[in-house]
Amino acid sequence: xxxxxTLVSEPFMACLPDSHALAGxxxxxxxxxxxxxxxxxxxxxxxxxxxQIWQICQSEGFTPDLHHEVRHWLSVxxxxxxxxxxxxxxxxxxxxxxxxxxFVPIQGRHPQSQxxxxxxxxxxxxLVESLLAHLRDSVGRLGQQP
Numbered sequence: 001x002x003x004x005x006t007l008v009s010e011p012f013m014a015c016l017p018d019s020h021a022l023a024g025x026x027x028x029x030x031x032x033x034x035x036x037x038x039x040x041x042x043x044x045x046x047x048x049x050x051x052q053i054w055q056i057c058q059s060e061g062f063t064p065d066l067h068h069e070v071r072h073w074l075s076v077x078x079x080x081x082x083x084x085x086x087x088x089x090x091x092x093x094x095x096x097x098x099x100x101x102x103f104v105p106i107q108g109r110h111p112q113s114q115x116x117x118x119x120x121x122x123x124x125x126x127l128v129e130s131l132l133a134h135l136r137d138s139v140g141r142l143g144q145q146p
Contacts, residue, residue, distance in 0.1 A: 013105055036086045081099060
């Protein structure tokens with residue numbers, strides 16, 4: 001009974017400690033992460049993200065070696081920067097400016113990370129339309145930043 005609108009659809013990227021052997025690559029194949037300890041977004045917090053990353057790894061021939069499952073994307077970045085593992089994260093996280101990290105695009109066609117606005121259709125439509133316009137504008141400005 002909900003309506004939705006996709007605000008952002010972007011690729012996942014490999015997130016590695018900046019000292020990692022793969023950190024200097026222009027692109028990598030996800031299968032190059034096989035055997036690496038992984039830090040993932042919690043299945044309880046976001047089953048969709050967790051499942052997408054799991055499926056990306058399995059489509060490349062391996063099951064993630066899950067070492068840490070956390071509740072926030074910034075926790076993923078923090079643990080990777082502390083060399084506690086590697087991860088696959090939405091491309092937008094490279095803008096955070098967290099030290100000690102390298103973000104490497106992944107090769108191949110994989111599911112995209114999506115941010116969606118969702119609302120109940122019975123709520124006041126002018127308010128929903130105003131909020132959606134604001135979100136589209138905000139997301140558009142983020143996409144224009146270096």
